[in-house]
Amino acid sequence: METGKHVMRQISIFSENRPGRLAAIAHALGEEKINILAFSIAEANGFGVVRVLVDQPEKAHEKLLSLGFNTAFTDVIAVKMKDQPGGLYDVAKILGDSGVNIEYSYAYSGKEGAVLILRVDHVDDAIKRIKSSGAALLERSVFH
Amino acid sequence: MHYGAERIGVTVLPTSVGNTERQIDLMQDLGATAIACTPSYLLHIGEVAEKMGVNIQKDTKLRTGILGAEPWTEGMRARMEEWLGIKAFDIYGTSELSGPMFTECSEQKGVHIWSDLALVEVIDPNSGEPLEPGERGELTITILQKEALSMIRYRIGDISVLDDEVCACGRTHPRIQRIQGRVDDMLIIRGINVFPSQIEYALMAIPDVGQHFQIVVDRKGALDDLLVRFELNKEAFSNKINDLMLIRQNVEHRLRISLNVNVDVELLEPGSLPRFEGKSKKVIDRRAL
Numbered sequence: 094m095e096t097g098k099h100v101m102r103q104i105s106i107f108s109e110n111r112p113g114r115l116a117a118i119a120h121a122l123g124e125e126k127i128n129i130l131a132f133s134i135a136e137a138n139g140f141g142v143v144r145v146l147v148d149q150p151e152k153a154h155e156k157l158l159s160l161g162f163n164t165a166f167t168d169v170i171a172v173k174m175k176d177q178p179g180g181l182y183d184v185a186k187i188l189g190d191s192g193v194n195i196e197y198s199y200a201y202s203g204k205e206g207a208v209l210i211l212r213v214d215h216v217d218d219a220i221k222r223i224k225s226s227g228a229a230l231l232e233r234s235v236f237h
Numbered sequence: 238m239h240y241g242a243e244r245i246g247v248t249v250l251p252t253s254v255g256n257t258e259r260q261i262d263l264m265q266d267l268g269a270t271a272i273a274c275t276p277s278y279l280l281h282i283g284e285v286a287e288k289m290g291v292n293i294q295k296d297t298k299l300r301t302g303i304l305g306a307e308p309w310t311e312g313m314r315a316r317m318e319e320w321l322g323i324k325a326f327d328i329y330g331t332s333e334l335s336g337p338m339f340t341e342c343s344e345q346k347g348v349h350i351w352s353d354l355a356l357v358e359v360i361d362p363n364s365g366e367p368l369e370p371g372e373r374g375e376l377t378i379t380i381l382q383k384e385a386l387s388m389i390r391y392r393i394g395d396i397s398v399l400d401d402e403v404c405a406c407g408r409t410h411p412r413i414q415r416i417q418g419r420v421d422d423m424l425i426i427r428g429i430n431v432f433p434s435q436i437e438y439a440l441m442a443i444p445d446v447g448q449h450f451q452i453v454v455d456r457k458g459a460l461d462d463l464l465v466r467f468e469l470n471k472e473a474f475s476n477k478i479n480d481l482m483l484i485r486q487n488v489e490h491r492l493r494i495s496l497n498v499n500v501d502v503e504l505l506e507p508g509s510l511p512r513f514e515g516k517s518k519k520v521i522d523r524r525a526l
């Protein structure tokens with residue numbers, strides 16, 4: 094099974110917990126005409142990690158680096174959900190049954206329907222398990 | 238220093254500080270091989286050069302840094318030498334003695350004091366009594382060849398250790414080890430003496446920590462509170478919150494061990510602390526009434 098086409102390049106950015114940091118990141122991406130498809134903020138005491146899926150990850154990474162941000166690429170996968178009550182349950186059950194260990198996840202609901210973004214331990218293995226359990230994974234080309 | 242360098246045939250560009258981009262242009266155009274400034278300013282130059290797309294190692298002929306006028310550590314030396322591809326030498330003097338007078342030799346194992354020119358002693362800052370070589374205390378200096386304005390056991394206020402062993406370079410002039418701070422820099426945190434240089438020493442040994450940090454002392458209720466804020470190294474970032482929390486724990490732990498007091502630490506983005514062109518101001522003491 095070809096798994097590579099399902100791997101998305103998420104950008105993770107270290108951010109101090111003070112006003113204006115998210116605006117600084119969003120402004121930088123806007124300036125480069127980079128579209129943000131999904132994002133989440135993980136917060137710890139005093140700092141956070143901003144995670145974004147964008148249409149042009151390389152360009153976004155370069156721009157943020159040039160502004161001095163600590164940024165890194167992270168591989169994530171995106172599972173399609175039904176955009177209706179119970180949609181998340183269906184997917185969560187499949188993930189649980191297939192034994193995939195999730196490090197973190199976030200979701201959005203947009204033009205292509207509802208999507209659950211997942212960071213997992215072993216990406217290739219997780220893709221195989223999720224597909225054989227009957228869930229649909231988005232392809233990288235949908236995003237970038 | 239300027240005239241001393243000219244005396245041995247060196248072309249000197251007295252650029253002073255400021256307008257760093259222009260200094261980097263000049264270094265490239267004229268093929269400068271050495272620079273004399275504060276360690277903080279050389280860090281600043283390195284960062285500005287990176288922003289300009291200039292690689293100090295590849296795009297300039299710089300190979301020597303003569304750095305002084307503020308305390309710095311071996312950890313900082315190792316980082317600068319690796320990053321900029323130079324040899325960094327410590328230089329020592331004070332404005333009362335007409336500026337920098339003493340420097341390290343090629344061994345980089347302490348600043349030689351020319352003993353025909355000056356007598357340096359280390360004393361206990363409280364009792365004023367001389368200490369043995371190897372003991373840490375306040376430097377005093379007696380200038381042996383100055384006639385108009387004599388200086389006898391002049392208290393400089395810097396803290397160091399004197400080493401009178403013969404140097405591996407063959408010179409018998411005694412050496413002073415790195416200035417560990419000034420008598421008046423010493424912070425007293427809950428009754429324990431803490432020098433900012435100890436904090437720098439501990440931080441620079443941790444690869445996740447960037448070059449810049451700040452020490453904030455405050456009083457919470459009746460207790461002194463020590464906060465060390467540091468920039469994360471550009472390479473240190475992983476996307477996991479957990480890794481970042483481990484970095485914070487590790488830094489707190491190492492500082493507590495080396496200072497013997499509890500320290501709070503704060504992780505900062507690279508570039509968020511103020512940069513200094515002259516002497517850096519790393520300590521903010523908010524305990525003043």
Ligand SMILES: [Zn+2]
Pocket residue numbers: 342343344349404405406407408
């Ligand atoms: Zn020597």
